[in-house]
Each structure stands twice: as structure tokens, then as C-alpha cells.
């Protein structure tokens with residue numbers, strides 16, 4: 001409908017958020033505030049990389065909107081809602097405070113959440129499953145459309161190279177394809193590893209973050225759920241009163257879905 005007017009959403013049972021990266025310029029705090037306003041919840045899980053201490057050690061960008069995010073979360077906790085903070089790698093400094101409570105927010109290394117319909121999920125940030133590197137991992141996923149664009153671009157590049165008399169053939173699309181394949185393999189390894197961990201614990205699945213790629217899907221028969229991020233995609237997972245889990249692509253409401261990566265090439269996950 002025009003103007004984007006929406007009815008206020010009914011209260012959800014649970015909100016799962018990860019990779020907010022407060023303290024960075026890229027953090028979409030304004031969008032997150034809009035989301036929080038529209039999704040009141042009985043419990044909120046913050047699944048890592050909420051505050052980006054890594055980036056803040058280089059330069060701090062702390063906006064009024066980011067301040068408000070913190071205030072809103074503290075207020076939720078103060079008003080008797082359960083707020084649980086599971087530190088990630090960018091806020092690993094807070095891992096020293098696991099099993100403590102501050103400002104009514106529980107800090108834990110991981111958590112087992114039971115949905116209204118009795119499914120049990122491991123809640124963990126996920127850097128533990130990042131086999132490739134724990135530090136500067138860039139992941140670029142290109143959609144099919146982007147690939148088509150590259151093929152066309154490559155056509156012109158070849159033409160220019162021919163005109164300039166540059167010998168040999170170099171495929172931009174081929175190069176991109178190899179990069180995408182590497183990135184996809186990285187994600188598949190990550191998912192398999194996360195699900196394996198949940199299976200060992202006898203759980204129904206895992207809810208994590210870290211790779212900035214939101215999804216709800218079956219992996220090896222278990223539920224693999226990723227909250228995405230509030231840097232690029234503005235995504236969250238919500239649990240409805242009946243236990244149904246839903247991916248909310250908040251960032252897609254107001255803009256054309258990005259063809260290219262939900263993760264920028266230079267992003268540190």
C-alpha cells in the first residue's frame with residue numbers, strides 16, 4: 001500500500017538479533033529502532049557482535065540513534081522482559097563477563113532457547129564455527145543477476161582489450177565465479193559446523209549470526225537459523241506466540257533488494 005502504512009504488529013514471543021555493530025558508521029541504528037518499535041517481545045536475544053569493540057579501537061562512531069538502541073534494550077530488560085546477551089568476536093571483551101548480569105541483561109557464552117512449540121535451539125554467535133579465519137574474513141556473494149551483468153561487462157572488457165591489442169584472455173566473470181564459489185563453500189562449511197554442534201547437544205537446531213547472511217533452512221535435517229545483521233541487510237528472526245520462527249527482512253521494506261552481496265567485500269565478520 002502507498003506510503004508504507006502498516007498495522008502495528010502483534011507482540012511476538014521472542015526477537016533474535018545479531019551483528020548490530022554499534023560504534024561503527026555502518027550500523028543501521030535508525031532502522032533497528034523502527035524494528036524494535038514495531039516488534040515488542042517477551043524476550044530478546046542479542047547473539048553477538050552487538051557492540052563493535054574492534055572497530056572502536058580504530059575509530060568510534062557513536063550516534064544518538066545508537067545511544068537510543070542501548071537505552072531501549074536496557075529498558076526492555078528493566079521492564080521485566082528477558083534480555084540475554086551472547087557476546088561475539090567483535091565484542092569478545094564481554095566474554096569475561098559471562099554468567100553475570102548487568103543492567104538486568106544476562107550475559108552468557110551460549111544459551112538453549114525453547115520455543116512455544118517445544119523445539120530447543122542452541123543460541124551462539126558462531127565465530128566458533130568459522131574455520132577459515134577468526135579475523136579478517138571477507139565474504140562476497142553475488143546474485144545470478146550480478147553474474148549476468150559481469151558476463152556482459154566482460155564482453156566489453158574483452159572488446160577493449162582486443163582494441164588495445166592486449167594479448168590473452170582474462171575472464172572477469174570467471175574470476176568472480178571462483179570468488180563466489182570460495183565464499184559459498186565458506187558458508188556451507190559454517191552452516192554444517194554449526195548444525196553439527198547442535199546435533200551433538202541433542203537439540204533441534206542452531207540460531208546464530210556472524211556471517212551476516214540471514215536464513216531459516218534445514219541443514220542435514222536440523223534447523224539452521226541465522227539472524228543476519230544490522231549493517232547491510234537489516235534482518236532479524238522473530239518467534240511468534242505459537243513458536244513459529246520468521247525471518248524479518250526489515251531492510252527490504254523501503255528499498256529495492258540489493259542484487260549483490262548482503263555482506264560487503266571488505267566486511268569483517
Ligand SMILES: [Mn+2]
Nearest residue numbers: 049088210269
Ligand atoms: Mn562475528
